[in-house]
Amino acid sequence: MPDFLLEYIHTHRVRYRETDPMKIVYHTHYLDYFEVARTEALRSLGLPYKSLEDAGIIMPVVDLALNFRSPARYDDILEIRTVMTASPTITRVTFNYETRRKNETEILVTGHVTLCFIDVERNRPIRAPESFRNVLEKLFSAQKA
Amino acid sequence: MPDFLLEYIHTHRVRYRETDPMKIVYHTHYLDYFEVARTEALRSLGLPYKSLEDAGIIMPVVDLALNFRSPARYDDILEIRTVMTASPTITRVTFNYETRRKNETEILVTGHVTLCFIDVERNRPIRAPESFRNVLEKLFSAQKA
Amino acid sequence: MPDFLLEYIHTHRVRYRETDPMKIVYHTHYLDYFEVARTEALRSLGLPYKSLEDAGIIMPVVDLALNFRSPARYDDILEIRTVMTASPTITRVTFNYETRRKNETEILVTGHVTLCFIDVERNRPIRAPESFRNVLEKLFSAQKA
Amino acid sequence: MPDFLLEYIHTHRVRYRETDPMKIVYHTHYLDYFEVARTEALRSLGLPYKSLEDAGIIMPVVDLALNFRSPARYDDILEIRTVMTASPTITRVTFNYETRRKNETEILVTGHVTLCFIDVERNRPIRAPESFRNVLEKLFSAQKA
Numbered sequence: 107m108p109d110f111l112l113e114y115i116h117t118h119r120v121r122y123r124e125t126d127p128m129k130i131v132y133h134t135h136y137l138d139y140f141e142v143a144r145t146e147a148l149r150s151l152g153l154p155y156k157s158l159e160d161a162g163i164i165m166p167v168v169d170l171a172l173n174f175r176s177p178a179r180y181d182d183i184l185e186i187r188t189v190m191t192a193s194p195t196i197t198r199v200t201f202n203y204e205t206r207r208k209n210e211t212e213i214l215v216t217g218h219v220t221l222c223f224i225d226v227e228r229n230r231p232i233r234a235p236e237s238f239r240n241v242l243e244k245l246f247s248a249q250k251a
Numbered sequence: 252m253p254d255f256l257l258e259y260i261h262t263h264r265v266r267y268r269e270t271d272p273m274k275i276v277y278h279t280h281y282l283d284y285f286e287v288a289r290t291e292a293l294r295s296l297g298l299p300y301k302s303l304e305d306a307g308i309i310m311p312v313v314d315l316a317l318n319f320r321s322p323a324r325y326d327d328i329l330e331i332r333t334v335m336t337a338s339p340t341i342t343r344v345t346f347n348y349e350t351r352r353k354n355e356t357e358i359l360v361t362g363h364v365t366l367c368f369i370d371v372e373r374n375r376p377i378r379a380p381e382s383f384r385n386v387l388e389k390l391f392s393a394q395k396a
Numbered sequence: 397m398p399d400f401l402l403e404y405i406h407t408h409r410v411r412y413r414e415t416d417p418m419k420i421v422y423h424t425h426y427l428d429y430f431e432v433a434r435t436e437a438l439r440s441l442g443l444p445y446k447s448l449e450d451a452g453i454i455m456p457v458v459d460l461a462l463n464f465r466s467p468a469r470y471d472d473i474l475e476i477r478t479v480m481t482a483s484p485t486i487t488r489v490t491f492n493y494e495t496r497r498k499n500e501t502e503i504l505v506t507g508h509v510t511l512c513f514i515d516v517e518r519n520r521p522i523r524a525p526e527s528f529r530n531v532l533e534k535l536f537s538a539q540k541a
Numbered sequence: 542m543p544d545f546l547l548e549y550i551h552t553h554r555v556r557y558r559e560t561d562p563m564k565i566v567y568h569t570h571y572l573d574y575f576e577v578a579r580t581e582a583l584r585s586l587g588l589p590y591k592s593l594e595d596a597g598i599i600m601p602v603v604d605l606a607l608n609f610r611s612p613a614r615y616d617d618i619l620e621i622r623t624v625m626t627a628s629p630t631i632t633r634v635t636f637n638y639e640t641r642r643k644n645e646t647e648i649l650v651t652g653h654v655t656l657c658f659i660d661v662e663r664n665r666p667i668r669a670p671e672s673f674r675n676v677l678e679k680l681f682s683a684q685k686a
Contacts, residue, residue, distance in 0.1 A: 133602040137569045156471040167568040171606040181446045278457040279427045301616045312423040316461040326591040419562045
């Protein structure tokens with residue numbers, strides 16, 4: 107099975123505590139925005155992260171990268187476009203991000219975050235649970251059609 | 252038994268990410284400094300917080316207050332003076348804090364944080380564990396002598 | 397003029413990064429929720445904080461207190477009720493907060509944050525700017541009527 | 542001129558607020574550790590970041606990447622090895638990081654952060670200031686010798 111695709115737009119207004127003396131968003135906060143974006147993207151699919159944890163599965167971050175093209179500032183309304191892809195066996199999922207100001211085309215910050223699935227009890231990496239895979243497969247079939 | 256007393260000085264250099272567009276330390280970060288200060292104060296007594304958690308006891312924050320007199324700035328070296336007191340039955344401990352720049356007398360920020368002891372398994376407030384009480388009683392006896 | 401009153405409800409879903417190994421919201425994050433709540437409360441009055449800064453006025457925090465009655469957990473939807481009061485001369489404003497889970501009556505966390513107004517150029521405390529006072533006076537008249 | 546090289550070891554004890562319900566360090570905090578590591582690395586060269594800002598130069602982050610091999614836990618003492626490199630014209634500097642537990646050889650987290658130099662007044666990227674270049678050149682000559 108090839109890569110799946112989910113697109114989701116998350117909106118965030120920049121908070122005072124997120125800006126630094128350069129009057130721009132301090133670089134680490136984009137990772138906070140991205141956490142919210144992927145949580146809500148999964149929820150929109152009927153896959154709340156909490157239900158994974160309740161089932162004994164956690165999703166630690168494996169790797170990430172961020173590229174800063176232009177700064178965001180206090181009170182800006184940002185739109186974070188999130189595209190989720192998964193490998194055929196779905197042992198990992200990657201969220202790719204693009205950040206823009208609302209109603210603007212310029213890309214400010216891009217990045218990706220890759221997570222894996224860990225069975226807490228055995229402390230071992232596993233494939234995504236069946237419920238998760240079913241949703242992604244349905245999504246992918248719909249995209250092919 | 253009356254109140255115990257422990258005094259401890261923690262030193263912290265202000266980090267860039269802790270400052271805001273007013274070029275001063277954003278107010279929440281003092282609580283981070285205070286967490287480190289009380290952790291190290293307890294460790295100096297031979298009471299690492301980790302050993303409490305390993306024994307099934309957690310210490311959630313019950314209440315806190317902060318008073319801001321004068322701002323700290325980027326790269327300032329702060330000294331946080333911590334005084335711990337405990338009620339006679341030691342169901343709660345309170346850490347009182349004073350923040351100054353190193354080698355200066357002016358107090359920048361004061362505050363207190365009060366924590367209680369919770370038995371994780373029963374999810375109920377308890378007295379401090381015996382190991383903890385023993386250390387405090389010895390400390391108090393030494394102060395009276 | 398007696399105290400003004402503004403009531404505002406801010407909704408926040410608890411994020412993973414805001415929870416600690418006790419699986420509850422780490423205590424400092426309530427101050428982040430409260431910052432957003434007062435920013436949006438002021439915006440709802442037509443008083444975006446950004447317009448103050450653009451006019452050369454900043455509002456540092458003077459003091460704050462938090463009281464923790466019961467913990468919030470990951471993915472909880474919190475409602476933060478904010479009530480703003482101001483002294484007659486409006487040199488300071490205080491925001492009082494109550495935090496509940498959505499559709500529940502139990503209060504989890506209460507607190508207040510008091511801020512003052514500083515003229516950046518002269519680095520001195522001042523009364524709230526006229527635009528700000530006008531809005532509050534209109535609000536207060538409406539409440540008395 | 543080829544790449545410069547500075548090696549610096551920064552030590553950090555993992556704080557409670559930095560850990561999440563998985564009882565591991567939440568991924569964004571490594572970027573905080575890395576900020577401290579590079580600040581202290583530059584200070585060790587006689588190049589405090591504050592002196593750059595005082596001279597009207599800021600160093601925003603251009604890009605970064607993190608790779609998570611194994612988790613760090615509460616109260617772990619981490620050693621972050623920092624290697625700085627710079628391009629021949631020194632318009633950008635890159636800090637490469639390796640994180641280990643103290644006295645252990647296993648690498649937990651690696652990453653890099655690249656920063657550029659911006660002249661605040663003209664809001665334009667510039668080469669590193671002369672004072673900065675002089676220190677790096679001296680360092681490089683010493684390494685070649």
